[in-house]
Amino acid sequence: MAIVAETSKFSRFAWPVLAWGVALIFFFPIFWMVLTSFKTDADAVKPEFLFSFTPTLENYANMTQNYDYWRFATNSVITSVSATLLTLVVGVPCAYAMAFNPSRGTKDILMWMLSTKMLPAAAVLYPMIFLAKGLGIYDTHFLVIMVLCLINLPIVIWMLFTYFKDIPKDIIEAGKMDGLNTWGEVREILIPLAWGGIASTALLAFIFCWNEAYWTVRLTTIDAATLSKLIEGNRAPEGLFFGRLSAVSTAAVGPIVVLGWFCQKQLVQGLTFGAVK
Amino acid sequence: MANRTIPRLLQTPAVLLLLVWMLVPLGMTLFFSFIRYVLNNLRRPEWTSPSIENWRGFGNYQFVWNQDSFWLAIQNSLLIVCSILFLTVILGVLIAVLVNRSFPGRGIVRVLLISPFFVMPAVNAVLWINMILDPVLGLQGLAVGGLNDVIAGLRNAPLIGGFFSLWPELNPISFRATQTSAYAVIMMVTWQWTPFAVLIFMTSLQSEDQQQKEAAILDGASRWSQFRFLTLPHLGRPIAIVVMIQAIFHLSLYAEIEIVSRGNGNKNLPYLIGELANNNIGAASATGIFAVILANIVAIFLLRMVGKTLME
Numbered sequence: 005m006a007i008v009a010e011t012s013k014f015s016r017f018a019w020p021v022l023a024w025g026v027a028l029i030f031f032f033p034i035f036w037m038v039l040t041s042f043k044t045d046a047d048a049v050k051p052e053f054l055f056s057f058t059p060t061l062e063n064y065a066n067m068t069q070n071y072d073y074w075r076f077a078t079n080s081v082i083t084s085v086s087a088t089l090l091t092l093v094v095g096v097p098c099a100y101a102m103a104f105n106p107s108r109g110t111k112d113i114l115m116w117m118l119s120t121k122m123l124p125a126a127a128v129l130y131p132m133i134f135l136a137k138g139l140g141i142y143d144t145h146f147l148v149i150m151v152l153c154l155i156n157l158p159i160v161i162w163m164l165f166t167y168f169k170d171i172p173k174d175i176i177e178a179g180k181m182d183g184l185n186t187w188g189e190v191r192e193i194l195i196p197l198a199w200g201g202i203a204s205t206a207l208l209a210f211i212f213c214w215n216e217a218y219w220t221v222r223l224t225t226i227d228a229a230t231l232s233k234l235i236e237g238n239r240a241p242e243g244l245f246f247g248r249l250s251a252v253s254t255a256a257v258g259p260i261v262v263l264g265w266f267c268q269k270q271l272v273q274g275l276t277f278g279a280v281k
Numbered sequence: 282m283a284n285r286t287i288p289r290l291l292q293t294p295a296v297l298l299l300l301v302w303m304l305v306p307l308g309m310t311l312f313f314s315f316i317r318y319v320l321n322n323l324r325r326p327e328w329t330s331p332s333i334e335n336w337r338g339f340g341n342y343q344f345v346w347n348q349d350s351f352w353l354a355i356q357n358s359l360l361i362v363c364s365i366l367f368l369t370v371i372l373g374v375l376i377a378v379l380v381n382r383s384f385p386g387r388g389i390v391r392v393l394l395i396s397p398f399f400v401m402p403a404v405n406a407v408l409w410i411n412m413i414l415d416p417v418l419g420l421q422g423l424a425v426g427g428l429n430d431v432i433a434g435l436r437n438a439p440l441i442g443g444f445f446s447l448w449p450e451l452n453p454i455s456f457r458a459t460q461t462s463a464y465a466v467i468m469m470v471t472w473q474w475t476p477f478a479v480l481i482f483m484t485s486l487q488s489e490d491q492q493q494k495e496a497a498i499l500d501g502a503s504r505w506s507q508f509r510f511l512t513l514p515h516l517g518r519p520i521a522i523v524v525m526i527q528a529i530f531h532l533s534l535y536a537e538i539e540i541v542s543r544g545n546g547n548k549n550l551p552y553l554i555g556e557l558a559n560n561n562i563g564a565a566s567a568t569g570i571f572a573v574i575l576a577n578i579v580a581i582f583l584l585r586m587v588g589k590t591l592m593e
Contacts, residue, residue, distance in 0.1 A: 019379070019382060019384060020384035020385055020386070022379060023379050023380050023382075023384060023387075023390055024386065024390060026376055026379060026380075026394070027380075027389075027390040027391075027393040027394045028393065030393065030394050030396070030397055030472070030475070030476065031393040031394070031396055031397075033397070033408055033409065033412075033413060033472065034396055034397065034400065036408075036412060036413070036420070037404075037408050037412065040412060049418040051423045051426065051427060054423070094294050094295045094298060095295060097291035097292070097294075097295075098291060098292045098294070098295035098296070100291060101287070101288035101289070101291035101292050102288075102292065104288075105285070105287075105288035107285070107288070113292070113296065115584055116299075117295075117296075117299055118584060119580060119584060120299050120302065120303045121529075122529050122576050122577070122579075122580035122583075123303065123307065123573065123576070124532060124533045124550075124551065124569070124572040124573060124575075124576045125533055125535075125551070126533060126535070126550065126551035126552075126554040126555060126569060126572060127307070127310055127554065127566075127569030127570065127572045127573050128306035128307055128309075128310055128569070129554060129555060129558055129565075129569070130310070130313065130558045130562050130565055130566065130569075131305070131306040131307075131309035131310055131313070132306055133558075134309070135305070135306070135309075153298075154298060154299065154302045157295060157298065157299060158299070161295060186287050186291075211399060214401065215399070215400075215401040215402065217401065217402045217403050217535070217536040218533070218535050218536070221403075221536070222555075231401070231403075232401055232402075232403045232536070235401070235403040235404050235407055236403045236407075236536060236539065236540060238407070239406070239407055239410075239539070239540040246411065246412055246418070249407065249411070250408075250412065253404045253407060253408060256401060256404055257399070257400045257401055257404050260399050260400075260401070261396050261399045261400065263399070264395065264396070264398065264399030265392050265395070265396070268391070268395055268480060269484075271398075271477075271480060272480055272481055272484045275477070275481075275526060276481060276519075276522050276526065
C-alpha cells in the first residue's frame with residue numbers, strides 16, 4: 005500500500021484515529037464483559053462504579069459454586085475435541101482422495117457435500133430428537149460428537165481440499181516411484197507438507213464446535229450439556245448477577261477468542277470455501 | 282482398476298455419513314409433514330405416534346399456510362436477515378477500506394475488530410440484552426439516567442436553563458418488547474458478523490490491482506471515483522459471497538431470539554418450528570419443508586458461484 009502516496013494532513017492523522025475508534029467501538033462489548041466480571045454483583049449495576057471500582061476475583065472463584073462451570077466446560081472440551089478429531093479422521097482421507105485422484109464426479113460430490121450444510125437445522129429438529137430418544141442416545145456425548153462432526157464435515161473437507169490441491173502432484177508421483185503405498189504417501193509426503201493447513205482446519209472446526217448453539221442446546225439436558233446450554237439457561241438474570249454472569253461468559257469465550265486471533269486467514273478460506281483469496 | 286478403488290474407499294466414510302445425515306432426518310420430516318401427528322392429544326390417541334394410517338395429504342401444509350403466525354415468522358425472518366445483510370455489507374466495506382492502509386497499530390486494530398466473531402452466540406445475546414441494552418441496569422439505562430441528570434442540572438443554569446426546561450425527560454427503550462425485540466437481534470448479530478464481512482473484504486482488497494490504482498491517481502482520479510470505479514467493482518464477488526453465506530446462517534438464527542424475548546416480536550421460521558415441535562409435529566414438519574425450500578432458493582445461487590472457482 006505504500007505505493008499510494010499519502011500527502012494530505014487529514015489522511016495522515018484522521019485516518020488512524022478513525023480506524024482505532026471503530027476498532028475500539030467493536031471491541032467495547034467484550035471489554036465491558038471482562039471489566040464487569042471483576043466487579044461484585046452489587047457494584048456491577050451502580051453508575052458510580054462504571055470504571056473505578058475495587059476489582060475482585062470473587063466471581064471467578066465462585067464460578068463452580070454458582071454455575072457448576074467446570075462440568076459444562078468439561079463437556080464442551082470433550083465434545084469439541086472429539087468431534088474435531090473424528091471430523092479430521094473422516095475428512096482427511098476423503099479430501100486427499102479428491103485432491104490427488106479426482107474423478108469426473110468429484111466436483112459434484114463436493115458441491116453436494118456443501119449443500120448438506122444448507123439444510124436448515126430446524127427442519128430436521130424433531131426427527132433428530134425422535135431418533136436420539138428412540139436409540140437411547142439423547143443427552144450423551146456420543147450424540148453431540150456425531151452431530152458436531154456431521155455439521156462441520158463439509159467445511160472441513162472443503163478447506164482440506166483447497167489446501168491439498170495446492171500441493172504439486174509431481175511430489176506424490178515421485179513418492180509412488182519410490183515404492184510408497186497410499187498410507188506411505190499420506191504419512192511421508194502429505195502430512196509433512198500440509199501440516200499447517202490441517203492444523204488450521206482443526207482449529208477452525210474446534211471453534212465452530214465450541215460455539216455451536218442449536219443442536220447442543222436442543223439435544224442435551226444435563227449429562228452432555230455444553231457451555232452454550234449453560235449460558236442460555238441463565239439468559240435473564242434481571243440485573244442481579246451481572247458480575248458473576250460476566251465472569252462465566254468471559255471464561256466461556258475467552259480461550260476461543262484468543263484462538264480465533266491466530267486463524268483469521270483460515271477463516272476466510274474456510275467460510276468462503278476458497279472462493280475469496 | 283486398483284488405481285480407482287483406493288480413492289473411492291477413502292471417500293466412502295465421509296460420503297456415507299453425510300448421505301445418512303441428509304436423507305434419514307429429512308426423509309422423516311417429509312413423512313411427518315404428510316400425516317397427522319400430535320404429541321398431546323387425549324381425544325385422538327392414535328395421532329400421538331407416527332403412522333401411515335394417519336395420512337393427511339397436504340393438510341398440514343394447508344394448515345400452516347393459513348396461519349397468520351407462519352406469515353409473521355416469514356416476515357420476521359426476512360426483516361432480520363435483510364437488515365443484517367444491509368448493515369454488515371455497508372459497514373464491512375467502509376471498515377475494510379478504512380483498515381486497508383498502513384497506520385500505527387494496524388495489527389492490533391485487526392485483532393480487536395475480528396474478536397466479536399468468535400464470541401459464542403449465546404454469550405453475545407446474554408451480554409447485549411442484559412449488560413448493554415437493559416433499560417434500567419444495562420449501559421443504556423445508565424446512560425439515559427445520566428443524561429437526564431445532566432439535563433435536570435442544566436435547567437437551573439442561567440440563560441440556557443429556559444431552553445433545557447422545555448426538554449422532556451428521556452425514556453430508555455425496552456429491547457425485550459414486541460415492537461423492539463427484532464431490532465435487538467439485528468443489532469447484536471450485526472455486531473458479531475460485521476467483522477466477518479470486514480475480514481473477507483480486507484482479504485479481497487489485498488489482491489486489488491495496485492498498478493491500475495496508480496494509473497488512476499496519475500490521471501487525477503479523485504478518492505471517490507477510485508473507490509466507485511475500481512474498489513467497488515473489485516469487491517462485487519466477495520460481497521455476493523458474504524451476502525449468501527450470511528443469508529444461510531441467519532435464516533436459522535435461534536439462540537439470539539430465544540435469549541432476547543423467547544420469540545415475542547421476533548419469532549422467525551426456525552423458532553416457530555421449534556414451538557410447533559413441542560406438540561404438533563405434522564405442522565412443524567410442514568413448516569420445516571417450507572424452510573428447506575426458502576434456504577434452497579438462496580443456496581442454489583451460492584453453489585453456482587462457488588462451483589465456478591472450484592477447479593481453478
